Amino acid sequence: MKDLALHILDILQNSVTAGATLIELEINEIPTKDTYSVKFTDNGKGMDAAMVQQVTDPFFTTRTTRKVGLGLPLLKQNAEQSGGSMHISSTQGNGTMVEAIFGYSHIDRLPAGDIAGTMALTVSSYPSIEFIYTHNTPEGTFIFDTKEIKETLEDVPISNPQVIAFMKDLIRENLEAIKAS
Ligand SMILES: Nc1ncnc2c1ncn2[C@@H]1O[C@H](COP(=O)(O)OP(=O)(O)O)[C@@H](O)[C@H]1O
Ligand SMILES: [Mg+2]
Secondary structure (H helix, E strand, O other): OOOHHHHHHHHHHHHHHOOOOEEEEEEEEEHHHOEEEEEEEEOOOOOOHHHHHHOOOOOOOOOOOOOOOOHHHHHHHHHHHOOOEEEEEEEOOOEEEEEEEEEOOOOOOOOOOOHHHHHHHHHHHOOOOEEEEEEEEOOEEEEEEHHHHHHHHOOOOOOOHHHHHHHHHHHHHHHHHOOOO
């Protein structure tokens, strides 16, 4: 995985596949603690304890089309390569939380990549799922909430190409405003 946005795409997709109706992404940049954390929370079907243990092992996946599921193991590997870690907490029937912590100042911390484009495309691909993306930096907080977007849009679908472009710009400009790194 070359950048964080690609991991985000992958981990959000896991939540979609798990049948989540609400998916939250929270990024916390805390230079004073030297951490850059990325936390995913969903209300999907969850995993049992044995499964949670297995999913960070690259030779495990429930998919039959591809034997090796690499989304979570790669995220873990990238977090660890920057001096950080990854944790999963999940309850069957309740949902899942995946948190990856990267070393903020570490030379091997992944570049952010196109988080704005990834989020805009993902939320437009799943109109019936609500997404809340919160990004905190020392400069401020940005919250992108699809429920609010949809209320503003009224009858215009969130998959409308102009809406996708609008959301992408909105996210990008707000991330710039809080000096997201
Ligand atoms: N948010 C989630 N909710 C429920 N199960 C999950 C979630 N994320 C991952 N899983 C389970 O862990 C497995 C491994 O995920 P991942 O490493 O991304 O590989 P892949 O998605 O290719 O199978 C998935 O196949 C799924 O069974
Ligand atoms: Mg996956």
